[in-house]
Amino acid sequence: MSIIEKEIVTKDLITKSNLPASDYVINPYVGCPHACKYCYARFMKRFTGHTEEWGNFIDIKRCDKTISVKKLYQKSVFISSVTDCYNPFEAKYQVTRNVLKQLKKADCLITISTKSDLILRDGMKLFLG
Numbered sequence: 001m002s003i004i005e006k007e008i009v010t011k012d013l014i015t016k017s018n019l020p021a022s023d024y025v026i027n028p029y030v031g032c033p034h035a036c037k038y039c040y041a042r043f044m045k046r047f048t049g050h051t052e053e054w055g056n057f058i059d060i061k062r063c064d065k066t067i068s069v070k071k072l073y074q075k076s077v078f079i080s081s082v083t084d085c086y087n088p089f090e091a092k093y094q095v096t097r098n099v100l101k102q103l104k105k106a107d108c109l110i111t112i113s114t115k116s117d118l119i120l121r122d123g124m125k126l127f128l129g
């Protein structure tokens with residue numbers, strides 16, 4: 001089955017986190033094509049109006065607002081809690097890559113969660129290069 005992809009506009013890519021280990025969270029996408037059986041993020045369907053099966057849709061977030069790096073000073077940022085920020089659509093849309101480019105200027109701790117080796121495309125070059 002093909003995955004339904006849609007670009008959506010969001011006011012802000014970064015939100016305050018309720019997770020104990022991070023101050024802020026960024027989810028560049030809604031949905032996740034990996035569709036892991038054990039996925040805890042399926043609840044996102046309720047909040048986003050999706051009726052498709054989890055894994056059959058992906059919303060690509062578009063945002064004009066630049067991430068405020070000032071407020072991230074000495075804070076922690078988790079990417080991403082309810083999607084895989086390096087899901088296969090990232091190869092085309094590069095939302096995560098653009099987020100990391102913005103965060104490069106921030107003095108903050110960034111944690112990235114992914115099961116994809118697409119992360120190697122961006123790798124440590126963004127931070128160490």
Ligand code: SF4
Nearest residue numbers: 032034035036039083
């Ligand atoms: S990679 Fe993570 S967000 Fe994506 S389906 Fe699997 S558990 Fe859910």
